[in-house]
Amino acid sequence: MPDSPLLAVKAIDSFYGDFQALFGVSLTIEADQVIAVIGANGAGKSTLLKSIAGLMHPHSGEIVFDGAPTTQAPAFDVLQRGIALVPEGRRLFPSLTVEENLLIGGQSRRPGPWTLARVYELFPVLAERRQLPAPALSGGQQQMAAIGRALMTNPRLLLCDEISLGLAPIVVHDIYARMPQIIAEGSSLIIVEQDIMQALRAASHVYCLQEGRISLQGPARELTRERILAAYFGV
Amino acid sequence: MSRVEHATLSSSVGIALIGVTLLVLAFAPYWGDRQTLRLLAEIFTFVALASLWNLLAGYAGLVSVGQQAYVGLGGYLLFMLTIFLDVHPIAAIASAGLIGALVAIPVAGLIFRLRGAYFAIGTWVVAEVFRLLASQISVLGGGSGISLPVSVVLAMAPTRQMREFETYWLALALTVIVLGAIVALLRSRHGLALTAIRDNELAAQSNGIDVGRTKLFVYVLTAFGTSMIGALIFLQKLRISPDTAFSVNDWTAFVIFITVIGGIGRIEGPIIGTIIFFVLRQTLSDLGSLYLLMMGAVAIVVMLWAPKGLWGLIAERFNWQALPLRRHLVLKKETAGKP
Amino acid sequence: MQWFNIILQGVLIGGLYAMFAAGLSLIFGVMRLVNIAHGDLIVLAAYIALVVTQELGLNPLTSLLLVAPAMAIIGYALQRGLLNRTLGDDLLPPLLVTFGLSIIIQNGLLQLFTADSRKLQAGPIEVEAFQLMPGVWIGILPLIQFIVAVTVIAGLQILFYRTALGRAFRATSDDQSTAQLMGLDTRHVFAVAMALSLAVIAIAGVFLAIRANFDPAIGPARLIFGFEAVIIGGLGSMWGTLAGGIILGVSQAIGAQIDPGWQLLAGHIMFLAVLAVRPQGLFPKVSG
Numbered sequence: 078m079p080d081s082p083l084l085a086v087k088a089i090d091s092f093y094g095d096f097q098a099l100f101g102v103s104l105t106i107e108a109d110q111v112i113a114v115i116g117a118n119g120a121g122k123s124t125l126l127k128s129i130a131g132l133m134h135p136h137s138g139e140i141v142f143d144g145a146p147t148t149q150a151p152a153f154d155v156l157q158r159g160i161a162l163v164p165e166g167r168r169l170f171p172s173l174t175v176e177e178n179l180l181i182g183g184q185s186r187r188p189g190p191w192t193l194a195r196v197y198e199l200f201p202v203l204a205e206r207r208q209l210p211a212p213a214l215s216g217g218q219q220q221m222a223a224i225g226r227a228l229m230t231n232p233r234l235l236l237c238d239e240i241s242l243g244l245a246p247i248v249v250h251d252i253y254a255r256m257p258q259i260i261a262e263g264s265s266l267i268i269v270e271q272d273i274m275q276a277l278r279a280a281s282h283v284y285c286l287q288e289g290r291i292s293l294q295g296p297a298r299e300l301t302r303e304r305i306l307a308a309y310f311g312v
Numbered sequence: 313m314s315r316v317e318h319a320t321l322s323s324s325v326g327i328a329l330i331g332v333t334l335l336v337l338a339f340a341p342y343w344g345d346r347q348t349l350r351l352l353a354e355i356f357t358f359v360a361l362a363s364l365w366n367l368l369a370g371y372a373g374l375v376s377v378g379q380q381a382y383v384g385l386g387g388y389l390l391f392m393l394t395i396f397l398d399v400h401p402i403a404a405i406a407s408a409g410l411i412g413a414l415v416a417i418p419v420a421g422l423i424f425r426l427r428g429a430y431f432a433i434g435t436w437v438v439a440e441v442f443r444l445l446a447s448q449i450s451v452l453g454g455g456s457g458i459s460l461p462v463s464v465v466l467a468m469a470p471t472r473q474m475r476e477f478e479t480y481w482l483a484l485a486l487t488v489i490v491l492g493a494i495v496a497l498l499r500s501r502h503g504l505a506l507t508a509i510r511d512n513e514l515a516a517q518s519n520g521i522d523v524g525r526t527k528l529f530v531y532v533l534t535a536f537g538t539s540m541i542g543a544l545i546f547l548q549k550l551r552i553s554p555d556t557a558f559s560v561n562d563w564t565a566f567v568i569f570i571t572v573i574g575g576i577g578r579i580e581g582p583i584i585g586t587i588i589f590f591v592l593r594q595t596l597s598d599l600g601s602l603y604l605l606m607m608g609a610v611a612i613v614v615m616l617w618a619p620k621g622l623w624g625l626i627a628e629r630f631n632w633q634a635l636p637l638r639r640h641l642v643l644k645k646e647t648a649g650k651p
Numbered sequence: 652m653q654w655f656n657i658i659l660q661g662v663l664i665g666g667l668y669a670m671f672a673a674g675l676s677l678i679f680g681v682m683r684l685v686n687i688a689h690g691d692l693i694v695l696a697a698y699i700a701l702v703v704t705q706e707l708g709l710n711p712l713t714s715l716l717l718v719a720p721a722m723a724i725i726g727y728a729l730q731r732g733l734l735n736r737t738l739g740d741d742l743l744p745p746l747l748v749t750f751g752l753s754i755i756i757q758n759g760l761l762q763l764f765t766a767d768s769r770k771l772q773a774g775p776i777e778v779e780a781f782q783l784m785p786g787v788w789i790g791i792l793p794l795i796q797f798i799v800a801v802t803v804i805a806g807l808q809i810l811f812y813r814t815a816l817g818r819a820f821r822a823t824s825d826d827q828s829t830a831q832l833m834g835l836d837t838r839h840v841f842a843v844a845m846a847l848s849l850a851v852i853a854i855a856g857v858f859l860a861i862r863a864n865f866d867p868a869i870g871p872a873r874l875i876f877g878f879e880a881v882i883i884g885g886l887g888s889m890w891g892t893l894a895g896g897i898i899l900g901v902s903q904a905i906g907a908q909i910d911p912g913w914q915l916l917a918g919h920i921m922f923l924a925v926l927a928v929r930p931q932g933l934f935p936k937v938s939g
Contacts, residue, residue, distance in 0.1 A: 132831070151831065156831075156833065157834060161833075164829060164832060168826055168829045170826060170829070170830075171825055172821045172822075172825050173822060177818055180815070180818060181822050181833050181835075184815055184819065184833075184834065185833070226833065230834060369743070373742075375746050377687070377750060421927075422927055423926075425930040426926070426930075428742045429685030429742065429745070429746050430685060430878070430882070433685070433874065433875065436875060437878075437879070440872075440919060444912075444915055444916045445916070448913075561754070565750075565754050572747055601758040604754055605754070605762070608752070608754040608758070609755060611751045612733075612748050612755075615748050615751070616744065616748065619741075619743070
């Protein structure tokens with residue numbers, strides 16, 4: 078077991094143009110861990126994931142993954158190092174079929190357990206629809222495809238941005254039920270969720286963001302409802 | 313009562329300077345020699361052409377690489393009207409403008425079906441069609457072109473010197489009219505619509521601006537101005553041929569480079585750009601195609617690293633405007649007891 | 652029978668027009684860029700072939716082995732070094748930069764090679780023909796060129812829809828930022844697309860140079876033919892582009908038969924007619 082964490086985000090400030098979205102945010106995650114980031118709309122959750130994934134670059138602070146800094150690395154480079162983001166809204170490629178979407182993930186050629194066959198084992202419904210164009214799938218199926226696509230890159234750290242958004246509870250439950258298998262194959266997870274109960278069930282550690290700042294963090298078991306609500310709304 | 317004002321300190325200074333310059337230019341035939349007059353007339357033509365192209369591309373978002381269609385059309389109309397219908401050259405220039413505007417309407421009907429860069433190439437195709445049609449008109453010399461008959465030349469004025477003065481003043485007057493019309497347009501409600509379209513077309517549309525109609529209006533207006541300028545250009549040259557009339561290099565490439573370097577989307581841009589262009593040309597002497605090559609390279613560099621052009625850089629840095637075009641709200645305090 | 656011959660000639664040259672169009676279409680499909688210098692790059696390829704054939708004594712068709720890779724490298728460098736900087740929401744930069752490039756290439760070639768007309772000599776193959784049926788002759792070279800055109804277009808189709816590179820093209824075209832998230836270096840993807848486009852341009856340029864006289868100024872006309880073929884055929888469809896090229900070629904051939912001065916006009920009129928009556932083109936692909 079390495080001493081240093083898998084990912085260490087150290088006091089980053091991220092901006093959209095002139096608008097500051099993150100203020101000195103720090104976060105760590107160990108190998109095989111699942112952490113959740115919760116917060117209201119606009120709190121900065123997606124910004125945090127985008128900064129880790131390399132779509133955005135913080136103006137100050139550091140991001141260190143597996144011992145090496147990735148703060149200013151471009152997204153495709155971050156992916157090669159082993160961090161994959163399942164973006165908010167799924168964002169499957171509409172011109173590609175389901176299988177082609179998965180194969181795009183595979184083009185990164187990172188070594189690991191995830192293959193097309195393994196992904197179809199995890200999400201059998203995708204195998205049935207593999208030749209369909211991606212937009213033809215239902216919301217839940219698209220979410221599975223988006224996760225599968227990211228898994229095909231064999232990430233050591235998988236970032237999931239609001240995968241429950243717009244989906245029926247039973248579908249959300251179905252997807253979250255696969256998380257243990259994903260972790261078993263060697264990925265750590267950071268999940269961003271608006272559904273607090275789901276986040277607390279899935280993660281061992283929780284961070285709460287409020288207007289760009291970490292307002293609460295700790296093991297999921299130890300956080301009381303009152304403390305979470307207070308941190309969520311900034312009361 | 314609050315109201316919208318356009319002027320700022322810099323624009324008042326600008327207006328004053330422009331006024332003085334115009335006065336000096338109006339008297340040029342008395343202090344300048346023939347070469348100077350010709351050069352000045354050439355400068356005026358380019359300022360006008362570039363300003364019209366700027367209106368189309370920088371304000372209405374219609375990037376045309378085919379405005380030479382109207383330059384050539386105006387030129388050929390001038391020859392046709394003066395030679396076959398005995399119209400006086402000055403009246404012919406005005407008529408060329410009107411007819412050019414009328415032609416622009418069905419042309420727009422066709423090419424407005426294309427978007428973005430495809431629209432641009434579409435304008436080029438139209439210019440090519442005009443060029444090929446012109447080569448087919450044998451009474452105007454077909455592919456080799458024709459010279460303006462002596463009778464028409466004399467109709468302008470009896471002596472060479474008077475003709476030179478007349479064409480000079482025509483060029484100056486036409487340029488002032490074109491620029492004045494552009495300024496008036498931009499200060500009007502149409503101008504506000506144009507600025508909205510330039511900034512964000514979708515937002516403009518959802519705010520009730522009839523984008524299609526506004527663009528058509530600007531396209532036709534630009535054709536009107538460009539055709540008149542074209543007529544004047546070939547009145548000066550005294551000779552026309554399809555290749556010179558519809559030349560991309562002469563009437564589009566330089567115009568685009570001038571506007572890009574001077575500053576797209578601002579009315580001062582083409583003026584600054586034309587001055588730079590001619591200063592460079594005079595100092596470096598006319599190296600022909602090498603010059604064109606250099607201008608192209610400079611335009612690319614400007615487009616990538618200073619997309620607002622030279623005037624854009626200056627204006628933003630010092631918050632200047634040379635002409636009163638900006639709109640700012642002036643709030644007036646209410647005096648006690650009065651509505 | 653004479654009309655059959657004319658239409659046949661039109662079909663064959665339509666293949667060349669389709670090749671002009673294919674490169675244009677490819678770039679627009681992948682990165683929404685319309686390269687105004689496209690035609691001038693075709694002419695550039697012709698001049699490179701001229702130099703190669705003169706210096707190395709190669710047959711023009713053989714020279715392609717050098718010209719195509721050379722153009723591909725130029726394309727990669729051009730995209731990576733210059734054109735990638737123009738991509739974005741604003742439509743002015745790519746348009747004006749490629750227009751500037753067009754002027755630069757034209758005048759650069761003018762400085763290097765003068766305005767003299769040139770032609771590549773391919774030998775006896777240029778005049779060989781065989782008789783398909785009584786009264787109908789097909790030139791060997793036009794036929795080869797047509798077959799090559801169809802092969803190139805078929806090849807591009809296969810590339811786009813059956814290979815990993817094609818997947819990368821389509822994904823990047825759909826959603827640049829998500830493509831980056833999935834590990835695709837979009838700067839590289841765009842540059843490869845441009846390299847491919849210029850390789851196709853090389854083939855088209857060499858065939859053009861064998862077939863007819865060329866000089867630095869003929870670029871824009873080739874751009875227009877390619878553009879017209881794309882619009883007539885319909886955006887988004889490679890086979891539509893082939894059809895568009897053929898229709899353009901046939902229109903020009905018919906026009907030339909009526910009056911030699913009407914050759915080009917007939918093509919433009921066909922283009923304008925399609926634009927007026929069916930602006931989406933004759934075989935548009937339903938875009939996703």
